[in-house]
Amino acid sequence: MSDKKKQIIDAATKSFSLFGYKATTMDQVAKMAKVGKGTIYTFFKSKEELLEDIVSSVISEIKREADAAIDHRLPFNENVQRALQRIFTFRKEHELTIKLLQEVRDIGTPAVRDVMKRLDREMIAYIREKIEEAMAKGEVRSCDSELMAFLMFKMYIALNIDWGKEHEPLSQQKIAELFDLYLLKGLSP
Amino acid sequence: MSDKKKQIIDAATKSFSLFGYKATTMDQVAKMAKVGKGTIYTFFKSKEELLEDIVSSVISEIKREADAAIDHRLPFNENVQRALQRIFTFRKEHELTIKLLQEVRDIGTPAVRDVMKRLDREMIAYIREKIEEAMAKGEVRSCDSELMAFLMFKMYIALNIDWGKEHEPLSQQKIAELFDLYLLKGLSP
DNA sequence: AAAATGACTAAATGGACAAATTGGTCAACG
């Protein structure tokens, strides 16, 4: 990748993280990246595509991190939980995802909504892969992997994020227990 | 309840259902109810309280309907599903709840957000009661009933509402199966 | 020639101000 493209991506990432997508101007990105504004448009056809590219990188990074959390000697239920935990820890701790999610909640910028929806879909697709691998190995019984991944994702959000809004947040340990008891029990072969 | 109060409640319910909370004016309600505007304020201290009272009635109505769906000769898992099904069918089919939920999504009117949050909390409390009754009878193993009710509620939303946004909606039968397999299995004594 | 640039444009946004609307009150009424 060219030097200038990297500078642009770095600058935009920093600005999106700091001010959000809407409040970031292309002039600002150009200045921070120390390039002319026109240069940005030789690499990206619009502001929206710039965001999409950056979020694609984030998605790859999250998948890499989730993969790193997986230990193939451990059973499926343990691994899927480790992966989910990493995914949501990332979302909660990385400035860019924090800022973008906040922007969706507070302003509802359509471009950001779309891109965060894609992030969700990709995370579900990732979990789905893991389920299918486990199914192939006979670690879990056969099931609709898309639906199962969707359910795991939603349940994790419920436990990890939603519950904490009106109650004392659950420990990772407690979440793991519940996950095991209620969701994974039904999956055992 | 006085005649005039009923007229006011009926008019407001109709107007909220038709135009939403924000787009309903107190003058309009007064006119529809064929009373002076001041009369409204002898029964309700504000527009918000009028909404709250109406939603309280809706909550009671939903609970009554859910209760009617329960058959004490059937096992817990069957009954809890029947109740949940009724609850969400109500939300999807009644003009008032449809309009108010739409208003929260599209405009985010704070008063409506608050009142719909309360509706959710009350539904969870209702499910919680059913769980505790079942626990007392030994139909399900002992557990944190609040947490369990919360999980059931969230899972039902995921299956009944969220899944359908990006996939072919699930049949009630399929939802029941999944519910049984994944959530209720972990609850069996 | 290819890559980079920033002045430029059309469109969107925001601010300031007036006009209209609305939730809530209360003196008067029957």
Place this chain on the structure above:
DNA sequence: CGTTGACCAATTTGTCCATTTAGTCATTTT
């Protein structure tokens, strides 16, 4: 005493106009 609608303060809406912004492209730089 229950009811009312004219009235008020406050918010919302409509309307300018100035500013800002995403995106383009003729020109410059390499």
